[in-house]
Amino acid sequence: MKYIKKFESNEENGYWIVPTDDRFEKSLIDLDVPSLDYYIYNERIPKNDYIYVVHNDNKNMNKWGWDLYDGGNVIDDFLESKGLEFKGTINIADYELDAQRYNL
Secondary structure, three states, X not given: OOOOOOOOOOOOOEEEEEEOOOOHHHHHHHOOOOOHHHHHOOOOOOOOOEEXXXXXXXXXXXXXXXXXXXXXXXXXXXXXXXXXXXXXXXXXXXXXXXXXXXXX
């Protein structure tokens, strides 16, 4: 697996694409996300897919969240409009997102 970009600290606002298959827990640990059970046992998070994991510290308190990845649009307008920057992928091989995007 290849890390395209990682953040230096949790103070940075942004979002990452994370796989929700058997790499999900490791990806959340790599991002240093608290409350792993909230994500791992969340029935609203699709399995064997991808999600955005979001860190937003705009109100002087760390806030983690997630949003659906819509299969091909790397930049999500809603997240960008909130002042968040796309930071890359975590534990995803280069070809995976292209294969999903073009239905290969």
